[in-house]
Every structure is written in structure tokens, then in C-alpha cells.
Amino acid sequence: MKLTLKIWRQKNATSKGSLETYQVTDVDGDMSFLEMLDVLNADLIENGKDPVEFDHDCREGICGSCSLQINGRPHGPKRHITTCQLHMRSFKDGDTIVIEPWRAKAFPVIKDLVVDRTAFDRIQQAGGYISVNTSGNTIDANSIPVEKDDADEAFNSATCIGCGACVAACKNASAMLFTSAKVSQFALLPQGEVEASRRVLNMVNQMDKEGFGACSNTGACYIECPKDISLENIARINREYLKASVEG
Amino acid sequence: MGIVSSSIARKVSMALSGLFLVVFLAQHFTINFSSVVAPETFNEWSHFMGTNGLVQFALQPVLILGVIFHFVMGIILELKNNRARVHSYKKYSGSANSSWASRNMIISGAVVLAFLGLHFYDFWVPEIIYKYVDVNEAMESRYYPELVHKFESPVRVGIYCLAFVLLMFHLWHGFASSFQTMGWNNKYSKAIKGFTKLYAVAIPLGFIFIALYHHFNQIPH
Ligand code: HEM
Ligand code: SF4
Ligand code: FES
Numbered sequence: 155m156k157l158t159l160k161i162w163r164q165k166n167a168t169s170k171g172s173l174e175t176y177q178v179t180d181v182d183g184d185m186s187f188l189e190m191l192d193v194l195n196a197d198l199i200e201n202g203k204d205p206v207e208f209d210h211d212c213r214e215g216i217c218g219s220c221s222l223q224i225n226g227r228p229h230g231p232k233r234h235i236t237t238c239q240l241h242m243r244s245f246k247d248g249d250t251i252v253i254e255p256w257r258a259k260a261f262p263v264i265k266d267l268v269v270d271r272t273a274f275d276r277i278q279q280a281g282g283y284i285s286v287n288t289s290g291n292t293i294d295a296n297s298i299p300v301e302k303d304d305a306d307e308a309f310n311s312a313t314c315i316g317c318g319a320c321v322a323a324c325k326n327a328s329a330m331l332f333t334s335a336k337v338s339q340f341a342l343l344p345q346g347e348v349e350a351s352r353r354v355l356n357m358v359n360q361m362d363k364e365g366f367g368a369c370s371n372t373g374a375c376y377i378e379c380p381k382d383i384s385l386e387n388i389a390r391i392n393r394e395y396l397k398a399s400v401e402g
Numbered sequence: 403m404g405i406v407s408s409s410i411a412r413k414v415s416m417a418l419s420g421l422f423l424v425v426f427l428a429q430h431f432t433i434n435f436s437s438v439v440a441p442e443t444f445n446e447w448s449h450f451m452g453t454n455g456l457v458q459f460a461l462q463p464v465l466i467l468g469v470i471f472h473f474v475m476g477i478i479l480e481l482k483n484n485r486a487r488v489h490s491y492k493k494y495s496g497s498a499n500s501s502w503a504s505r506n507m508i509i510s511g512a513v514v515l516a517f518l519g520l521h522f523y524d525f526w527v528p529e530i531i532y533k534y535v536d537v538n539e540a541m542e543s544r545y546y547p548e549l550v551h552k553f554e555s556p557v558r559v560g561i562y563c564l565a566f567v568l569l570m571f572h573l574w575h576g577f578a579s580s581f582q583t584m585g586w587n588n589k590y591s592k593a594i595k596g597f598t599k600l601y602a603v604a605i606p607l608g609f610i611f612i613a614l615y616h617h618f619n620q621i622p623h
Contacts, residue, residue: 160492162492173492223491223493225493226491226493226495226496226498227498227499231498233499252492254492254493257487257490257491258486259485259486259487259488260486263489325483325487325496325500325505326483326486326487327483327487328409328483330409359408361409362408365486366486367485367487368409368410368413368479368482369409369583370479370483370504370505371504371575371579371583372499372500372501372504372505372575373499373500373504374496374499374500377498377499377500378499385582385587388582389582389585389586391410392410392414392582392584392585393584393585393586394585395410396410396414396584396585
């Protein structure tokens with residue numbers, strides 16, 4: 155396959171940046187999207203040019219680092235996958251593919267397609283944990299009974315890999331799906347109850363402070379989420395937030 | 403931040419004021435629809451609404467404040483949300499993952515707001531002048547012919563229909579969305595969603611029907 159790529163190139167956080175056009179040939183349908191970029195980069199390096207910077211690590215859909223906006227959608231044309239799980243057979247010979255970084259005020263571009271997602275870490279640090287006494291007589295988590303449905307729901311929420319596709323997809327660059335998953339994974343379990351109020355208030359507060367938008371319930375986040383994090387989490391965080399606000 | 407200015411608090415206030423307007427709209431529709439099936443009842447109800455102290459001096463101001471609150475908060479949210487993405491995408495495929503109605507609440511809302519301006523000029527301002535400026539006698543039989551004559555002009559009827567189509571889009575997303583915003587997503591959600599979509603289509607279509615009915619069934623001046 156022969157493809158035309160329009161890739162966002164930006165030297166550093168402060169420079170302006172623009173879309174640059176590249177041609178790639180000999181692209182195989184069984185290549186992953188990231189491998190296709192590897193081919194391009196090998197070519198650029200061979201010709202003494204600066205390779206395209208992009209984030210990647212596990213290349214098997216678990217680390218959440220491969221953040222690419224492909225043809226106007228996070229992780230490309232397929233629903234519920236990461237970029238590393240996208241194969242070139244999803245494209246046709248002669249296609250033009252536009253590749254951009256996540257766009258959000260809270261995710262500033264560092265270089266080319268790489269953005270700074272530490273805003274997510276700060277939301278997590280604001281309350282995405284439980285305090286456990288580890289003085290030597292720690293209670294085994296399994297000794298506290300949890301209803302199967304709740305355990306499953308909490309587990310589903312905990313599968314969020316912090317990729318940021320939800321923010322990238324949202325017209326408001328809202329981080330509600332991410333934050334709601336991180337709140338839900340504790341809100342559903344007895345271990346999370348103690349700090350429940352503080353957790354949701356602090357995490358939402360941090361989310362707002364980072365400059366993410368509000369949720370308009372468009373549902374774009376869920377469609378693009380590689381881990382199927384459900385919109386019920388957003389209803390839950392709203393509920394938890396209201397409860398915490400009323401209780402004070 | 404806190405309870406009054408957080409993103410969630412803003413959204414909840416948006417949902418509550420929206421739901422308040424949805425309830426008002428149902429009541430308004432019921433009265434208007436009576437003009438098609440029973441003009442005397444329409445006159446009676448209009449007379450009651452127009453002269454009852456509670457309606458005039460308690461409910462009416464609350465409604466006006468509710469509308470103002472809703473659209474002012476809508477504009478604030480829109481501005482804030484736009485600021486969350488400083489550099490927009492060169493290529494953006496919004497329709498691949500969300501509906502037009504959900505992404506363009508500010509547009510459908512703005513059209514409804516413009517219509518509300520016209521609506522006030524058409525009905526509310528003449529009412530206020532009739533009752534409180536010129537201080538005319540209350541006359542129960544005047545409402546029906548006044549209403550019918552308002553729908554004489556095809557331009558006005560056209561604008562009216564267009565506004566209600568946009569309201570349909572606004573409610574198609576907004577009504578169901580308000581339950582999610584208030585944390586309501588459970589085993590009843592499917593039924594609620596069905597009801598909200600039915601309402602979103604039926605009520606605006608009903609208003610359009612009333613306008614067209616009177617347009618084609620004019621009574622002599
Ligand atoms: C006056 C003109 C209006 C404007 C400018 C307006 C604007 C908006 C906007 C921007 C939203 C979305 C908020 C968000 O995305 O977070 C919204 C939501 C909503 N609107 Fe309106 N609106 C108007 C009139 C109405 C009317 C007349 C009704 C009902 C009859 C209504 C019912 C709703 C509902 C139920 C919501 C959902 C709240 C939620 O998403 O939780 N709106 N409106
Ligand atoms: S909620 Fe989904 S899309 Fe958002 S960060 Fe988590 S895994 Fe990624
Ligand atoms: S590289 Fe780890 S999820 Fe794609």
C-alpha cells in the first residue's frame with residue numbers, strides 16, 4: 155500500500171507547529187499503525203531528517219501511551235481500541251491519513267505527537283487511592299465480602315488505562331470518563347467508603363483546576379475508549395459528587 | 403471551586419433548569435392544544451392564566467428567571483468548554499462518535515432563544531400592554547381570535563415551525579441528558595430515555611401542528 159501522511163510536527167512546547175506531508179510506500183495490511191510509523195521514521199533517519207516523535211510502550215493495548223488522533227478520531231477509525239491495536243488493513247491504498255496529537259488545554263504538546271498527560275496523574279493523586287494501615291496487622295482485602303456485581307463493576311472501572319482518548323474525543327476536552335472510572339473503582343467497594351466524600355470532591359476539583367471542560371453527555375468518550383469504560387460511571391460520579399456536597 | 407462553581411454543579415443547575423422548562427413546556431402545550439379542540443376551554447384557561455395573581459406574580463417571574471438562568475449558564479458552559487481546547491484539530495470527525503444534537507446544544511438553544519424573543523414580542527408584550535399599561539377590562543373571549551390571527555402570516559408560521567424543529571433537537575439530547583447529569587443511570591434508564599425521546603419529538607410536532615392548523619383555519623377579523 156502507498157499512503158500519504160499529514161503529520162503534526164512541532165519542535166517543542168513553545169513553537170508553533172504545522173501539518174507536514176510524507177509519503178510511505180510498501181505498507182503491509184498486517185502492520186500495526188505504530189509499525190507503519192516506524193517504517194516512516196527509519197526512512198527519515200536514513201535521510202538525515204528528524205524522526206516523528208510519538209508515544210508508545212507496550213504495543214499490546216495495556217499501557218495507554220499510544221495517543222494519536224487519526225483522521226479526526228482518537229486511535230483511528232475503529233471503536234474501542236488503542237492505536238497499537240489498529241492495523242493498516244483498516245486503510246486503503248492511496249489513502250491520506252491525518253495524524254495529530256491529543257488536543258486539550260490540559261494536555262500541552264511536548265513535541266510532535268507527544269503530549270504531557272501528567273494532569274491525569276494529579277487527578278489521581280488528589281484522591282484516587284485508599285489509606286491502609288500497613289503496620290503489620292493489615293486486614294486481607296479478601297476477608298471483606300463484596301457483592302459479585304459490585305466487584306465486577308469496580309474491576310471494569312479499574313481497567314481504565316489513562317490513555318486520554320476520552321478527553322481527545324470530547325468536544326469539551328472533558329476528563330469526566332477518566333475521573334469517573336477512577337472514582338468508581340473505589341466508590342463501589344467497602345474499602346473505598348471511608349474516604350469517599352473527600353475523594354470525589356478533591357478529584358473533581360483537581361479535574362476542573364487542570365482546565366478540562368464539563369461533560370455534555372455526548373457519549374463520544376465511551377465510543378472511543380479502548381477499555382469500554384461505561385457512561386454509568388459518569389452518572390455515578392455525579393451522584394457521588396452531589397451526595398458528598400450535600401453531606402458536606 | 404466547590405458546590406456552586408464546579409463543572410458538575412454547573413451541569414446539574416443546567417439540568418434542573420432544563421427540566422423545569424420541560425415541565426413548563428408540557429403545560430404550555432396542553433393549553434395551546436385546547437385551542438384546536440375546544441376554543442372555549444382555551445379562552446377559560448388563558449383568562450385564568452392571565453388574571454390569576456399567583457400565576458402572574460409568582461409563577462411568571464420564576465419562569466422568566468428560569469429561562470434566563472438556563473441560557474446564561476448554557477453560554478457560560480459553552481465558553482468554558484471551548485477554552486478547554488485552545489488548539490482545535492485540523493481534522494475532526496465528531497459525527498463518528500456522537501450525535502449532531504448533542505454537540506450543538508448551543509446552536510439549537512440559540513435558535514430557541516431567538517424565537518423566545520419573537521414570542522415575547524408577539525404575545526407577552528401585547529398582553530402586558532393590554533392589561534397593565536392601557537388597563538383594559540378583562541375579556542375572556544378575546545384570547546382565541548387573537549391567537550388565530552397571530553398565525554395568519556406565513557412568514558411567522560415558518561419561523562415558528564423552524565424554531566420548534568430546533569427545539570426538537572435540543573430536547574432530543576437535553577431531556578435524556580439531564581437524568582444522566584443528575585446521576586440517574588439505572589435499570590429504569592431505558593424506559594426514561596424512551597419517554598424523553600417521545601416527548602422531544604411529540605411536543606414540538608404538536609406545537610407545529612397547532613400553528614399550521616390555525617394558519618389554514620383563519621377566522622374573519
Ligand atoms: C433560551 C434558549 C436556550 C438555550 C440558549 C439553551 C442552551 C442549552 C445548552 C447549551 C445546554 C447544554 C449544556 C451542556 O452541554 O452542558 C442545554 C441543556 C438543556 N436544555 Fe437548554 N437551552 C435553551 C432553552 C431550552 C428550553 C426552552 C428547554 C426546554 C423546554 C431546554 C431544555 C434543556 C435540557 C433538558 C438540557 C439538558 C441539561 C443537561 O445536559 O444535563 N433548553 N441547554
Ligand atoms: S476512560 Fe477509557 S478513554 Fe479515558 S483514559 Fe480511561 S481507558 Fe482511556
Ligand atoms: S502502546 Fe501501550 S496501549 Fe498502545
